[in-house]
Amino acid sequence: MNDSTLHPARRLADLETPALVLDQDRMQQNIARMRTSLARFNVAFRPHVKTSKSIQVARSTLGQVSGPITVSTLKEAEYFAANGFTDILYAVGIVPGKFDHVIRLRRQGVRLTLILDSLEMAQALCDKGRQENMCFDVMIEIDSDGHRSGVVPDSPELLEIGRCLATGGQHLAGVITHAGNSYNCRSIPAIRQMAQQERDAAVGCAERLRAAGIVCPAVSIGSTPTAMFADNLDGVSEVRAGVFVFGDLVMAGLGVCRQQDIALSVLTTVIGHQKEKGWIITDAGWMAMSRDRGTSRQPQDQGYGLVCDLGGELLPDLLMVDANQEHGVIAHRSGDPAQTPDLPIGAMLRILPNHACATGAQHARYHVVNRESSDILEVWERFRGW
Amino acid sequence: MNDSTLHPARRLADLETPALVLDQDRMQQNIARMRTSLARFNVAFRPHVKTSKSIQVARSTLGQVSGPITVSTLKEAEYFAANGFTDILYAVGIVPGKFDHVIRLRRQGVRLTLILDSLEMAQALCDKGRQENMCFDVMIEIDSDGHRSGVVPDSPELLEIGRCLATGGQHLAGVITHAGNSYNCRSIPAIRQMAQQERDAAVGCAERLRAAGIVCPAVSIGSTPTAMFADNLDGVSEVRAGVFVFGDLVMAGLGVCRQQDIALSVLTTVIGHQKEKGWIITDAGWMAMSRDRGTSRQPQDQGYGLVCDLGGELLPDLLMVDANQEHGVIAHRSGDPAQTPDLPIGAMLRILPNHACATGAQHARYHVVNRESSDILEVWERFRGW
Numbered sequence: 092m093n094d095s096t097l098h099p100a101r102r103l104a105d106l107e108t109p110a111l112v113l114d115q116d117r118m119q120q121n122i123a124r125m126r127t128s129l130a131r132f133n134v135a136f137r138p139h140v141k142t143s144k145s146i147q148v149a150r151s152t153l154g155q156v157s158g159p160i161t162v163s164t165l166k167e168a169e170y171f172a173a174n175g176f177t178d179i180l181y182a183v184g185i186v187p188g189k190f191d192h193v194i195r196l197r198r199q200g201v202r203l204t205l206i207l208d209s210l211e212m213a214q215a216l217c218d219k220g221r222q223e224n225m226c227f228d229v230m231i232e233i234d235s236d237g238h239r240s241g242v243v244p245d246s247p248e249l250l251e252i253g254r255c256l257a258t259g260g261q262h263l264a265g266v267i268t269h270a271g272n273s274y275n276c277r278s279i280p281a282i283r284q285m286a287q288q289e290r291d292a293a294v295g296c297a298e299r300l301r302a303a304g305i306v307c308p309a310v311s312i313g314s315t316p317t318a319m320f321a322d323n324l325d326g327v328s329e330v331r332a333g334v335f336v337f338g339d340l341v342m343a344g345l346g347v348c349r350q351q352d353i354a355l356s357v358l359t360t361v362i363g364h365q366k367e368k369g370w371i372i373t374d375a376g377w378m379a380m381s382r383d384r385g386t387s388r389q390p391q392d393q394g395y396g397l398v399c400d401l402g403g404e405l406l407p408d409l410l411m412v413d414a415n416q417e418h419g420v421i422a423h424r425s426g427d428p429a430q431t432p433d434l435p436i437g438a439m440l441r442i443l444p445n446h447a448c449a450t451g452a453q454h455a456r457y458h459v460v461n462r463e464s465s466d467i468l469e470v471w472e473r474f475r476g477w
Numbered sequence: 478m479n480d481s482t483l484h485p486a487r488r489l490a491d492l493e494t495p496a497l498v499l500d501q502d503r504m505q506q507n508i509a510r511m512r513t514s515l516a517r518f519n520v521a522f523r524p525h526v527k528t529s530k531s532i533q534v535a536r537s538t539l540g541q542v543s544g545p546i547t548v549s550t551l552k553e554a555e556y557f558a559a560n561g562f563t564d565i566l567y568a569v570g571i572v573p574g575k576f577d578h579v580i581r582l583r584r585q586g587v588r589l590t591l592i593l594d595s596l597e598m599a600q601a602l603c604d605k606g607r608q609e610n611m612c613f614d615v616m617i618e619i620d621s622d623g624h625r626s627g628v629v630p631d632s633p634e635l636l637e638i639g640r641c642l643a644t645g646g647q648h649l650a651g652v653i654t655h656a657g658n659s660y661n662c663r664s665i666p667a668i669r670q671m672a673q674q675e676r677d678a679a680v681g682c683a684e685r686l687r688a689a690g691i692v693c694p695a696v697s698i699g700s701t702p703t704a705m706f707a708d709n710l711d712g713v714s715e716v717r718a719g720v721f722v723f724g725d726l727v728m729a730g731l732g733v734c735r736q737q738d739i740a741l742s743v744l745t746t747v748i749g750h751q752k753e754k755g756w757i758i759t760d761a762g763w764m765a766m767s768r769d770r771g772t773s774r775q776p777q778d779q780g781y782g783l784v785c786d787l788g789g790e791l792l793p794d795l796l797m798v799d800a801n802q803e804h805g806v807i808a809h810r811s812g813d814p815a816q817t818p819d820l821p822i823g824a825m826l827r828i829l830p831n832h833a834c835a836t837g838a839q840h841a842r843y844h845v846v847n848r849e850s851s852d853i854l855e856v857w858e859r860f861r862g863w
Contacts, residue, residue: 107863163803186746186822186823188494239758239804362569365626415625455861
């Protein structure tokens with residue numbers, strides 16, 4: 092359907108734009124940094140594949156084995172299971188409308204772990220298990236930072252849910268939490284503090300369950316910032332993280348990676364100018380970048396992205412300042428037209444994204460390059476939808 | 478790949494969520510309103526299919542004929558041409574890197590019209606035409622409101638480009654403009670004024686070219702707001718518009734449609750609660766809604782969307798206030814937890830989008846219903862990517 096498939100391009104310069112580019116060297120370094128960070132602790136690693144939705148990226152993350160993964164949709168579970176990944180945590184609260192899909196996956200041999208955070212759902216799962224004569228693996232979701240779902244750590248509901256599952260013939264696999272608020276931290280000490288809070292909440296809940304005589308084997312925590320900067324993971328059995336694999340401008344703004352570590356970019360072509368305004372018009376709009384403006388909540392707003400040359404080198408203070416569906420507007424951070432470099436029509440650029448999960452989701456494939464050259468080494472498919 | 482394909486669901490309530498829902502009755506009324514508005518004038522209608530990226534929606538818009546369309550990517554041109562649409566305007570500035578794709582489409586018999594706004598590109602197109610012995614149909618893009626691309630109406634470059642094309646063996650098909658700033662208007666009179674400005678700029682440029690002895694057959698203008706409220710289209714030959722077909726909260730905020738005219742919604746399921754905060758957690762996050770927050774720039778911010786019941790009826794003052802990748806947070810506009818209705822886990826809702834083009838782009842298919850029932854009448858594919 093797409094030119095890069097019909098007539099494989101050999102170099103980025105031969106691609107029709109916009110197109111998604113993945114710097115394999117940077118990705119491998121990002122993976123190595125996370126694995127080194129986690130090697131300080133006696134924990135398993137269960138990467139979140141919602142960022143890449145790519146078999147090749149997931150295998151690279153796990154050292155070429157089909158190890159444990161975290162998914163955000165049952166479609167991801169289905170896709171990764173079809174490609175040899177069988178130990179899968181579905182990290183979004185289960186609902187009855189998805190039971191039959193879960194059962195199909197289980198009957199295909201997928202070891203699919205579910206999560207929930209209410210007695211209501213625990214009861215419904217027990218009923219379904221009895222009805223289908225099936226024992227589900229399920230974790231109780233803990234709210235460690237008030238940002239989204241989960242039971243409050245010291246709530247009576249934690250024990251009620253634990254008892255319901257234990258006595259209802261289901262397998263309580265453990266407790267799970269995600270410190271999503273770590274994305275809003277403003278310093279590394281704040282991230283360390285959030286990591287401690289995330290660990291303490293989850294381990295504390297596991298201990299409350301055990302003290303009540305309820306078996307709670309696993310403690311699953313994680314976010315890219317907390318996984319990278321945790322000082323203490325005592326009692327934690329597994330860590331999840333996703334966006335670290337590519338990095339993005341939000342992570343760079345947090346200090347979790349450097350701008351030059353960002354492995355994902357969108358290749359675009361200069362299609363025109365508004366010289367008196369200092370605008371460079373490109374063919375990468377919000378459809379190619381996504382509407383994600385995560386850095387707008389950070390001390391330094393990076394617009395829709397930072398601009399690099401075809402080789403991936405940053406062009407100082409050049410910003411994607413606006414986006415229409417298939418048009419991008421690039422300008423100098425100062426707003427001074429005289430500062431905008433002269434980039435002719437046809438020039439190719441690479442834009443670093445605010446949020447790798449959101450930008451990647453706009454594309455059907457990765458064009459894989461390395462740092463030294465812009466030869467396309469491989470084309471990796473990614474999938475979308477539900 | 479998707480359950481609704483493997484095991485066609487008969488009713489919305491049987492769908493696995495999130496899923497995209499299209500109310501066919503509302504869409505037909507939106508189409509009728511636009512056609513009635515344009516029937517006041519002697520103009521052709523060239524709908525922009527970037528909103529729907531759907532053959533069935535495009536045919537419905539054109540009264541079941543494969544009439545003239547506007548596209549935002551060459552992939553759209555390829556897809557619609559393969560489905561019988563042969564009169565296609567590619568409304569993004571052409572660049573040399575896309576010439577070969579354009580030529581392939583032309584040789585397939587597609588009457589593809591290109592646009593450009595610089596002497597540099599006009600010259601490059603003439604050179605390519607000479608080299609390939611091909612006469613391209615090309616329009617000069619006019620900047621009628623300073624929002625994006627195009628030559629300034631009274632610029633010398635307008636005539637230079639016109640002469641270059643006319644003497645370079647290419648076919649100057651006309652002038653084109655898009656009053657994108659109409660999306661930022663704050664009243665209907667302001668939209669009428671913008672429509673007049675859009676018409677005057679484009680017709681004025683055509684007259685300048687003609688006065689200089691350059692044949693300029695067509696004048697193409699349009700945006701949903703200006704097409705709906707124009708008072709005078711004298712000298713205009715065709716009107717383009719896209720988002721009107723579905724409508725969205727940005728258009729409703731502008732007064733271009735009513736909230737109850739919005740034909741597109743995202744079906745979601747309640748997966749949990751944070752009762753003390755008055756939060757309802759759903760399985761439609763930004764992946765299903767997009768990150769588009771167009772209404773945040775309007776007098777009334779609608780968050781990530783307004784909430785309807787399964788039947789499409791608005792639930793008063795209920796808002797999608799936050800989004801993670803696969804989680805949505807719904808709360809009462811007042812922020813008062815006591816005001817949040819009691820919606821149990823498993824309850825299904827439909828969220829009206831800020832921007833139909835952006836929300837639609839997150840999905841692979843439309844589940845078509847009518848207003849009276851939530852039976853799924855048809856499933857229409859939409860395509861993505863470049």
